[in-house]
Amino acid sequence: MPASGTDVPLIPSGRSQAAHCHALRVRLPGGTSADRLAATFSEAVRAWWPQDAPDRLPRLWTERVPATPQGVASRVHAEMHRPVPAGSRLRAVLLSGPGGAADLILTAHRASLDMAALRLVADVLLGRVPVDRVRPQGPRWPRSRVLPPDWLDADLGGHADWAEGDPAAGESTGTVEVPLPGAGGAGVDTARLVVATAVVQARYEAVETPAIAVLTAFPGRPGTALGPFEGTTLVPVDVGGRGLSELVDRARQAVTAPQTWCDRSAYTEITRADGRGVRAGVCAVPDAPGRQGPDGLPLVLPCMDGAFDLTLVPGTGAQGDGVLTVHHRLREVDAASATRFARHVVTAYSALTAEGGMPDVALDIDLLDDAERRLLAHAGRSERTPEWTPRRLDDAFAQQAARRPEAVAITFEGEHITYRALDERADRLAAGLLAHGVRPGQRVGLCLDRSADLVAGMLAVLKADAVYVPMDPTHPADRLSYTAEDAGLALVITDTDAFAATSVPVAGPDELAAAGAHGAVVPPRRGPGEAAYVIYTSGSTGRPKGVVVPHRNVVALIAATREDFGLDERDTWTLFHSSAFDFSVWEIWGPLLTGGRLVVVPYWVSRSPGEFRDLLAQERVSVLNQTPSAFAQLVEADRGRSTRLALRLVVFGGEPLDTRALRGWFDRHPESDCRLVNMFGITETTVHVTAQTVTRREALTGSRSVGPALPGWRVHVLDERGRPQPFGAPGEIHVSGEGVALEYLGRPELTAERFLPDPFSGGRMYRSGDRGRLRPDGRLEHLGRLDNQVKIRGFRIELDEIRGVLLDDPAVRAAAVLVAGEDANDAAAVRIDAYVVLRGDDTAAVRARAATLLPGYMLPTTVTALRELPLTANGKLDTRRLPPPVVPRATTVPSAVPPSPSAAPGDAGAPVAELAGRLAEVWEAVLGVPVGPDDNFFSLGGNSLYAVRVAAAMSDRHLPPLPMRELYLHPTVRRLAAVLAPTARA
Missing domain, CATH: 3.30.559.30 (Nonribosomal peptide synthetase, condensation domain)
Incomplete structure (x- = not known):
């Protein structure tokens, strides 16, 4: 800006001139001479801006307006809202109306003349101030305390x-x-x-x-x-x-x-x-x-x-x-x-x-x-009210079993079990539970691998009028013991020895079936409002806590979605997730309460995206439930496959969905063939709360909508004082209605803190700890956890923002962003680490592109390329198993793997030794560390993510296929080579 005097700049060429222009209207007395005004104006502008070329000096324009009040008003409004063109200091227009009335309209850009200056111009034209008393002058903007x-x-x-x-x-x-x-x-x-x-x-x-x-x-x-x-x-x-x-x-x-x-x-x-x-x-x-x-x-x-x-x-x-x-x-x-x-x-x-x-x-x-x-309040609830009757889960299942007893209920590893057979197996197990002393309302643990007996065991516990507590057998023994003791289990149905250190009785499924072979099941006495299951979930409160969910909540969930999703006996579902993850509640009871078929996915198949994709095609699965992280791996496995999938509905849940990652899926599976639905839910509100159909439009715009509330559920977005937030304003998501759980088991203080009276309906609502915003059309946008912000060196950072920038890169298929070194004494040691799944391997290009979109304090320090992101047993991103961030460095020289002492040239041991050497090269390339013949893959930092990467690298080098089970059972190059070598298999 100018330092002084007449050096006032012409108007900068901005993208919106009108945004910085203002206007003054002066009512002139009747009989004002337009010619005199024009002459005075011409004299004034020549005196004020003598350095300007004559053709650039402002002039007074005169115009007659229609002789009607409407015509005057229209012309005055149009003139006062017309910005000056770039390069002009001032526009002056005299509008002559009927009866000699006239309006003088002066318009300028603020960078040229302020409102007081426009008034000075008007005073000069009206003869109130002499021309020579007015001096062009500008403030010294760089030294001022205002923004130019x-x-x-x-x-x-x-x-x-x-x-x-x-x-x-x-x-x-x-x-x-x-x-x-x-x-x-x-x-x-x-x-x-x-x-x-x-x-x-x-x-x-x-x-x-x-x-x-x-x-x-x-x-x-x-x-x-x-x-x-x-x-x-x-x-x-x-x-x-x-x-x-x-x-x-x-x-x-x-x-x-x-x-x-x-x-x-x-x-x-x-x-x-x-x-x-x-x-x-x-x-x-x-x-x-x-x-x-x-x-x-x-x-x-x-x-x-x-x-x-x-x-x-x-x-x-x-x-x-x-x-x-x-x-x-x-x-x-x-x-x-x-x-x-x-x-x-x-x-x-x-x-x-x-x-x-x-x-x-x-x-x-x-x-x-x-x-x-x-x-x-109206926007936060569904317009529809499903017709349903509160029932017990086992009663609702019995209705389906009676309606279609010979229909297949469960498929597992090629075996098909009818509704009648499943019902009878559950009856025998329930009788066995009663024979072991289980009483109504007691809690029974289920610690079984995914199988038909896992589902039969759930039904059996309910038929015995007890409460089932699912536990994942892959969890550490200490966690299983803690769950058993905290839940006060009367018995655990299991075929493992994980509970040997506890005093809790255990029994295997076959043992229970034998004990109940000649027993009878006593009709349940507890109603649908009583507990059906307890699922333990982690959170910000420390040790896992048990969420107590009644029968009626699950029945309400199926009733709320059945019509919209078209769920019926023609559908085939999968049980993909751990039974200790509440997503499995939907996967199991969805088909069994609508007459469909449930395909139980073996654990090792769930860990291998390619095998899982083959299972979907083979069993013609029509309804699939996935966490976004697990689905991203399935999408990759689906690329290039010629066999068509029978999927008509994919439901996302368990973690936030970035819709942009679905663009490739829509290229292979049009919306008309397969409907994608993003559902927000919480264990404490019975799996799902909202539903948003995701189309290509949502994928292209990166929509964060999780949709409106399910029929019977209600969502509220409240501020820290429990008051509703305006439409679009972020706050904490609260959920009320049919899905609210009963309590946290044995945690009355925590229950009182999170399960609150609903002032809007008179019932109960759950305070979720999730951030969201409610749109006027009732759609909820999920914005992450309330504690999802971090602060680095004084800057407040939203990690999801960085992740969004990475995902916008065409080369990035998936991404995760973490903060490392937060506990370090040196603040400079705190850094942002990004992990990306790439099309290619140029992480430097990814970081360079991010640098063009992010400020320096948000730019990831490292960008590490992965074959795919590691997942927990529940299909969520497993941050604990992410490898250390990779700092670009020279490639290490592979370690030599000596042949077995018994191997001589030409004998059967030579191919094994050769394969072991090549495996060591692959492991070193993937893990970035030296590898010896007997080093344990997982001790070297390997995980399921690296396992998939090793399998892909082996395929690229034309080595034998790597079944995931074999790597877990034989985690050294020497032992794995012995299993995979052609001569070993022969």
């Missing part, structure tokens, strides 16, 4: 996640108006309006210190200066850390005597303190009186358009009442969202100006009225 106007051409905003923007809108803007009591005439209090805007933005975007841009007059402005003496002050408002009275005082000080040095570094510090840009600007012109003329037309137009995503302009309406006009960029903010934002600003402003005194803190301001609360 030309900086506003930068995109200072971020993405308004709480709004439904239109990416195709470009730079188009819209305008909405809401009543603003107290804003008429000079009644607006700019400082209070700034704080009110900050309060709303803080609630909408979950930030503590939003920065509000405020139009500010330059301190010490010369009275007769002709220049740009208005700038924009960035006012950080610490909503979370100070009382409202202090916030208003600080804001008033900032807008009347700006204290922020707005050089580039200060600007960056202010606007990025919360990792956000400037969302809203307040344009409150100091000389507000008389903005509306007696004819109801504006006399002052503070801004024609919005410089920010939301630009708030207080003023007066046609009737002299207060109005808050909001200009909003359609690309970021739709009209409905802008209107809600404006209404909530008015609510906050009213609270700050109330006669009884303002609240103590920002959180005390309730933005919602009763009508909006009712809308939120």
Whole structure:
């Protein structure tokens, strides 16, 4: 910007001229001579800007307008909203109306002339101020404490996640108006309006210190200066850390005597303190009186358009009442969202100006009225109410068994078990449980590999009127022992010795069946509202905790989804997940309560995406349930396969879904053939809560919607004080309705903390600890855990944002981002590690692209390429088994593997020794460490991820196929080679 005098720049060529232009309308007395005004204007501009070429000097344009009030109003409105062209200092237009009335309209860009300067021009034309008393002059902007106007051409905003923007809108803007009591005439209090805007933005975007841009007059402005003496002050408002009275005082000080040095570094510090840009600007012109003329037309137009995503302009309406006009960029903010934002600003402003005194803190301001609360409550529940009768699970199964007794209920490793056979097997096991002394309401552990007996055992426990507690036999013995003791198990059905150190009785399925061969099952006495199962889940509370779920909840879940998903006896499902993971509740009871067939997936097949894909094709599975991480591996296994899958429905659950990763799947499996559904759920709310059909559109836009609530379920997004958040504003997800569990087993304090009374329906609701936002159409967006933010060297970082940037890279198929070294004493040791599944192996290119999209403090320190991400038994990302991050280095020299001592050239041991040597080379290439002939793969840092990578590398080198089971059973190169070598197999 200029240093002084006449060196005022022409208007910068910005992407939105109207965003920085303002206009002044002056009503002229009757009989005013247009020729005299034109001559005076010509004389003035030659005196003020003598260095400009004559053809570049402004001129006074005159125009007659239609002789009707409507014609005058239309022409005045159009002229006041027409921005000056780039390169022009000023536009002056004289509109002559009927009866000799005339309007002088002066328009300029703020970088050229401020509003006081426009008034000076009008005074000169009207003869109130001599031409020679007015001097072109500009402030020394780099030394000022306000943001120069030309900086506003930068995109200072971020993405308004709480709004439904239109990416195709470009730079188009819209305008909405809401009543603003107290804003008429000079009644607006700019400082209070700034704080009110900050309060709303803080609630909408979950930030503590939003920065509000405020139009500010330059301190010490010369009275007769002709220049740009208005700038924009960035006012950080610490909503979370100070009382409202202090916030208003600080804001008033900032807008009347700006204290922020707005050089580039200060600007960056202010606007990025919360990792956000400037969302809203307040344009409150100091000389507000008389903005509306007696004819109801504006006399002052503070801004024609919005410089920010939301630009708030207080003023007066046609009737002299207060109005808050909001200009909003359609690309970021739709009209409905802008209107809600404006209404909530008015609510906050009213609270700050109330006669009884303002609240103590920002959180005390309730933005919602009763009508909006009712809308939120309505949006959080489904319009449909399924017809269903609360029943016990075993009774609901018995109905299906009686209806189609000879239909296949379970398929496992080629064996088909009918509904009748499954029911009879469960009866014998139940009788065996009763013979072992199990009583109604007692808890029985199920620690079995995935098999038909696992399902029969669940039914048996329920038929015995007991409660089943599933446990994964692959879990460590200490965890199994803890679960058994914490649950107070009366018995464990198992064929392992994992419980030898406990006092809990154990029995195998066959033992129970033998004991119950001649016994009878006593009819259950407990009702559908009593516990059916207890699933242990980990979380932020430390040791695993048992979630107690009644029969009726699962029956309600099937009833809520049956019609929409078209679930019936024609479907074939898979049991893919561990029974200790609540996703399996849906997988097991979904088919058994709708008459379908359940294919039990053996453990080793579930760990091998290729074999699992073959099983899906062989069994013609139609309904598949997957975590997104597991499905990503299946998608890769599906590439290049010629056999068609019979899938018609894929349900995602268990972890957040990044819809962008599904684009490749849609290329092979059109939406018309296979429906994809993203479901958000929690163990404590019975597996699923919402459902969102995912189409190619969601995949292309990266939608985070998990859909509306299931029929019978209700979702609420509440703030930290338990009040509903506005539509689009983030908060904690609470769930009420049919799916809410009974309690945490033996944890009354935790139960009371997380299971709360539902003030909206009178029932109970679960406080999830998940962040989300509710859309006006009832869709819920899941935003991760409340504790999903990290802070590194003072910067607050959302790891999902980094992951999203990585996934946008066409070379990246999957990604995970972690923070390492948080416990280090040296802050510089804290780093961000990224793991990516690539098409190719150029991690340097991935990091270079990320560097173009992320600030330095968010750029991953390392990017490690993996064949696929490791998963837990539940199919979620297993961060504990991610390998150490790879720092680019020279390739190591493979270690030689000596042949077996008995191997001589030409004998059978030679192929084994040769294969062992080649295996060692593969292991070293994958693990990045030297490998000896008897080193254990897993002791070297190997895991299921590396196992898949080893198998792929072996295939690339034309080595024998590697069954996952063999690697786990023979985890050294010498032993594995002995199994895989052709001569060994022969």
